[in-house]
Amino acid sequence: MPTVSVNKQQLFDLLGKNYANDEFDELCFQFGIELDEDTTEEALKAGEEPELKIEIGANRYDLLCIEGIAQSLNEYLGRSETPKYKLTKPTTRLYVDQATEQIRPYAAAAILRNISFNEKSYASFISLQDKLHSNLCRNRTLVAMGTHNLDATTGPFHYRALPPKDIKFVPLNQTKEFDAAELMEFYKQPEQKNNLGRFVHIIENSPVYPVIMDSSDVVCSLPPIINSEHTKISVDTRNVFIEITATDKTKAEVVLDQLVAMFSRYCGDEFTVEPVEIVSEHNGQSRITPNFAERKMNVSIAYINAALGLEQSADEIIACLKKLSLHATASSEDKDILEVSIPITRPDILHPCDIMEDAAIGYGYDNLPKTEKLSNANFIASPLPINKISDIFRVASAQASWLEVMALTLCSHDENFKFLKTEDDNTKAVKLANPKTLEYQVVRTTLLPGILKTVKENRKHSLPIKVFETGDVVFKNDALERKAYNERHWGAIYTGKNSGFEIIQGLLGKIMQTLRTPWVADFGAASPSRGYWIEQDDSLKTYFPGRGAKVMFRAKEGAEPQQVGHLGVLHPEVMNNFDIPYAASYVELNAEVFL
Amino acid sequence: MSDFQLEILQKLNDLNEIKSTIKVFPTVSSQDVLSALNSLKAHNKLTYSKIDSIHYDLSDEGKEIVTNGSHEVKLTQLINEMGKLQIKDVMSKFGANGKVGQARAFKNGWIVKNKENELELKENINVNELKDETKDLLTLISQGSYDSIDNKVIADLKKRKLIVQRKETDFIITKGAEFSLELTKLETDITSDMIVTGAYKDLKFKPYNFNSQGISTQSGALHPLNKVREEFRQIFFSMGFTEMPSNQYVETGFWNFDALYVPQQHPARDLQDTFYIKDPLTADLPEDKVYMENVKAVHENGKFDSIGYRYNWKEVECQKLVLRTHTTAISAAMLHELAKDPKPTRLFSIDRVFRNEAVDATHLAEFHQVEGVLADYNITLGDLIKFMEDFFAKMGVTGLRFKPTYNPYTEPSMEIYSWHEGLGKWVEIGNSGMFRPEMLESMGLPKDLKVLGWGLSLERPTMIKYKVQNIRELLGHKVSLEFIESNPAARLDEDLYE
Structure with a gap:
């Protein structure tokens, strides 16, 4: 969820009241935003103006600046009406060249006339563009906006896509002219890496770069990277030309709507926007932007009442919705229908359920009747079968005096293979594409790395160290939709001055006995019935040569014996790889066979 | 009885009181005297008091001075x-x-x-x-009469290495209530032989020291976090919830995101937040093609009364494999199953989820999510509130408040807050909501079957309840075995702040 910093006094001035902390917190709580932090204490020490850091819903782009927060809260409090946004006649055009289809096909534009910024509102205008760029615009990949001093240019404007060498201009806050290719190199320098350098990748490898030019081919901007110094706006700019370029048309319109909705309040003619005629015949996107045509959605009164457990009249619901900037009128045709007019600031309304939610917020979550309409059907609860098996393993292991540990599922490739003296044949382990650290490269295929890491971290503990884990490992399987599956395993270790092989063998016997599985002598030959035995297996490289064995299980008489796990004395190299200065024996079983 | 114990009793008998064991038994160390006295005291033969004092002995140089005079003379x-x-x-x-x-x-x-x-x-x-002042002082000290000598002078003599300090423990002994010259042996423990022969009736037993802790038992233990998990499971079972098959860490983009109405450009799908998988690389598309077409339509152009997100929806995003970021991916698959035979249903899971996050005191790349899903006909937001109150009351959490919030797949959405007595503030304890109609109707669920969902992390309430500051002390290989061994039973309904 995005967080917006606003000047505390300015917000309280706009709300017409100096709120006490708890009181403002409560207002935020009811409205559905969150007061994260009040910087008053630190600000007073530093001699700065206190700020409020407010967390807003990720779908409320209209709340990304103080103007929007104040507007919405004032409407919620009944202190203000939703602005009626008006369009004048377009006076200029933006021609979109077909070549832009190769890189960023959509464009929109608008003009704010006779605007009067002050320092605070100018800073807010810049900050809203930043917030939109990083949130809705996905770091300028989907949408980028440029704002320009209209008086430094002459329309009509052109949106073109040109080879980088052919785009020459002095970029914002620079003194020297660059061509676009040089500019990309400039922004890739280390000092720009975390600034504009972050956006270079969006166009860098394209043969043509997007560019906005005025009628005399003066460059206004190189979207989505930088504007030109020539058209730079300042607190004194009177007429602002806004251009939007995008790969996502819907989001381009949303961004333009929010910018003009928030800042047309500072225009000579309040809440009035001059649209721009977009000429884009090649892709059928010729139109006038922004589009303030009223958006309506019908919602059923019965639906809202049923969802909220209320029996409100149309007027009561209309009053609730008004607090959230939604203006409803009763339909003249159907008594059950409210026709809801949705302002341009509320693109988050996608479905009648979004209106229903606002009706609930307007009514107040705290005021909703607590009902009990839940079905009286007799629900028969049951555990997941494999979790039940897990619990048998867990309880029996703890009863046998082992300590349960919970290691992480993710580990490094070495921990899962090389450190255990095993090879990765690429048939089993799931591998991560983008881990932030080398600690997390694969999903474990055995519980052993996590258990050994736990022993290592606890090597000061008194000996012997006896721990177990019951948890999932993951294997690849190409036949499945998800291409991998979990398998529940149980693993236990004995670590001490001696390897304690017989002790681990004894624990295996105890677990098997708990699972109604007796030991069968002579490697399964002594009896044909259900049971287990162990057989030396020198292919298990994790164990000391001659001290590793597979665990064999026959589920019932006549069934084919299957390998269900392994045990042995861990190889000294394995112990060294995990920095454990002790000897150890280990057993691991696949728990799924006992389902 | 040792010879020395007998000797003490005889001396006590002769003298009626021993005023100084040092004088009476000059060759016996004070430790040996103490152990003999304790043993006799246990039999009520005597009582004693202990006097610690400091003494000084002459060094070889000091002795030489007493005999032949000081260096200065x-x-x-x-x-x-x-x-x-x-x-x-x-x-x-x-x-x-x-x-x-x-x-x-x-x-x-x-x-x-x-x-x-x-x-x-x-x-x-x-x-x-x-x-010869030095010789005179040393002579006095050698006779044991140093009470009259100034402390500074003593310190000076110590510094000059003429005398050596010695701590001395002396005892004053008086007769006890059962004083006699004989001693019956005190038994330390009742043995099976004594019981069989009846000998215990005539024997005397050593008194016990009850101001003690006993020998610690050798025992195994279950992990504290799993103990809390079990508490949650029992709460769900008691309310009729069946456990979901959440044992599937690898998910497709479709089930983890698209099915939950998370648009394909949503920040949650960023490489920054989600672990993508490079091997295996590509998932299959879901088998139910009608469902997938519905999901596509809802995202792309809108359907089921929704205007949709209006963007180009791509199958390739569905086929990306991820480590699931929430167990809701499994809930979605279960709800899709439910559409085959829609009916009131209660499901839950408590299992691991993965986030590609930087690790710190409150964040790990993997943690556990507790999730409940409740489907029923014509239920209201008030039902959700009431049900949440009942659910959290089972773990002793009451007085809930609900805050409007935003989740892509629920509308309305409510964050659940409770007053935390220990922290003295409202803390968020979970998130809840009603699944969006266009998400459910895409699956083929009937319009009037509403589905409530709620979730919380397993670690957070555990950390708050048991005051664990660092999540790495609760989950993963850095957890201390002592913590596991000594952790009490988890009782979520136990009030720790009374």
């Missing part, structure tokens, strides 16, 4: 015999202690130095009448 006498003594010859003529003797003889005003750097007797000094 002896040097003065030598100078008297020789008439004059060159300062450089003091050590060769007098020996190793010449310098000490010289310094103190000067200090006492017995000798002087002439222009030729020679030592001479001061005028009017009679060598036979020198007052």
Whole structure:
């Protein structure tokens, strides 16, 4: 969820009241935003103006600046009406060249006339563009906006896509002219890496770069990277030309709507926007932007009442919705229908359920009747079968005096293979594409790395160290939709001055006995019935040569014996790889066979 | 009874009271005396009191001075015999202690130095009448009478290594209630033999020290986090919830995101937040093609009364494999199953989820999510609130508040807050909501079957309840085994702040 910093006094001035902390917190709580932090204490020490850091819903782009927060809260409090946004006649055009289809096909534009910024509102205008760029615009990949001093240019404007060498201009806050290719190199320098350098990748490898030019081919901007110094706006700019370029048309319109909705309040003619005629015949996107045509959605009164457990009249619901900037009128045709007019600031309304939610917020979550309409059907609860098996393993292991540990599922490739003296044949382990650290490269295929890491971290503990884990490992399987599956395993270790092989063998016997599985002598030959035995297996490289064995299980008489796990004395190299200065024996079983 | 114990009893019998064991038993160490006394005291033969005191013994040098006089006196006498003594010859003529003797003889005003750097007797000094203060002090100390000597003087003698400090423990012994010269042996424990023979009836037993803890037991233990998990499971079971098959960490983009109405450009799908998988690389598309077309339509153009997100929806995003970021991916698959036979249903899961996050005190790349899903006909937001109150009351959490919030797949959405007595503030304890109609209708679920969902992390309430500051002390290989061994039973309904 995005967080917006606003000047505390300015917000309280706009709300017409100096709120006490708890009181403002409560207002935020009811409205559905969150007061994260009040910087008053630190600000007073530093001699700065206190700020409020407010967390807003990720779908409320209209709340990304103080103007929007104040507007919405004032409407919620009944202190203000939703602005009626008006369009004048377009006076200029933006021609979109077909070549832009190769890189960023959509464009929109608008003009704010006779605007009067002050320092605070100018800073807010810049900050809203930043917030939109990083949130809705996905770091300028989907949408980028440029704002320009209209008086430094002459329309009509052109949106073109040109080879980088052919785009020459002095970029914002620079003194020297660059061509676009040089500019990309400039922004890739280390000092720009975390600034504009972050956006270079969006166009860098394209043969043509997007560019906005005025009628005399003066460059206004190189979207989505930088504007030109020539058209730079300042607190004194009177007429602002806004251009939007995008790969996502819907989001381009949303961004333009929010910018003009928030800042047309500072225009000579309040809440009035001059649209721009977009000429884009090649892709059928010729139109006038922004589009303030009223958006309506019908919602059923019965639906809202049923969802909220209320029996409100149309007027009561209309009053609730008004607090959230939604203006409803009763339909003249159907008594059950409210026709809801949705302002341009509320693109988050996608479905009648979004209106229903606002009706609930307007009514107040705290005021909703607590009902009990839940079905009286007799629900028969049951555990997941494999979790039940897990619990048998867990309880029996703890009863046998082992300590349960919970290691992480993710580990490094070495921990899962090389450190255990095993090879990765690429048939089993799931591998991560983008881990932030080398600690997390694969999903474990055995519980052993996590258990050994736990022993290592606890090597000061008194000996012997006896721990177990019951948890999932993951294997690849190409036949499945998800291409991998979990398998529940149980693993236990004995670590001490001696390897304690017989002790681990004894624990295996105890677990098997708990699972109604007796030991069968002579490697399964002594009896044909259900049971287990162990057989030396020198292919298990994790164990000391001659001290590793597979665990064999026959589920019932006549069934084919299957390998269900392994045990042995861990190889000294394995112990060294995990920095454990002790000897150890280990057993691991696949728990799924006992389902 | 040892010979020494008997000796003590006999002396006590003779003297009626022993005022100093040091004087009566000078060769026995105080530890041996104490152990004999404790043993006899246990039989009520005697009582004693202990006196710690400090004593001083003469060093070899000190003893030498008591016998032959101090260095300063002896040097003065030598100078008297020789008439004059060159300062450089003091050590060769007098020996190793010449310098000490010289310094103190000067200090006492017995000798002087002439222009030729020679030592001479001061005028009017009679060598036979020198007052040897050092020897006198040491003599007093050797007789044990140092109470009259100033502490500073004692400290000086210690510094000059003439005396050595010794701590001494003495005992005063008086007769006990059952004083006698014989001793019956006290038994430490009741044995099976005593019970069989009845001997315990005639035996005396050593008293127990109840101000003690006993021997710690050897035991295994379940992991604290799993104990809390079990509490949650029991709450779900008690309310009729069946456990979901959440044992599937690898998910497709479709089930983890698209099915939950998370648009394909949503930040949650960023490489920054989600672990993508490079091997295996590509998932299959979901088998139910009608469902997938519905999901596509809802995202792309809108359907089921929704206007949709209006963007180009791509199958390739569905086929990306991820480590699931929430167990809701499984809930979605279960709800899709439910559409085959829609009916009121209660499901839950508690299992691991993965986030590609930087690890710190409150964040791990993997943690556990507790999730409940409740489907029923025509239920209201008030039902969700009431049900949440009932659910959290089962773990002793009452007085909930609900805050509007935003989740892509629920509308309305409510964050659940509770007042935390220990922290003195409202804390968010979970998130809840009603699944969006267009998400459910895409699956083929009937319009009037509403589905409530709620979730919380397993670690967070555990950390708050048991005051664990760092998540790494609760999950993963850095957890201390002592913490696991000594952790009490988890009882979520137990009030820890009364």
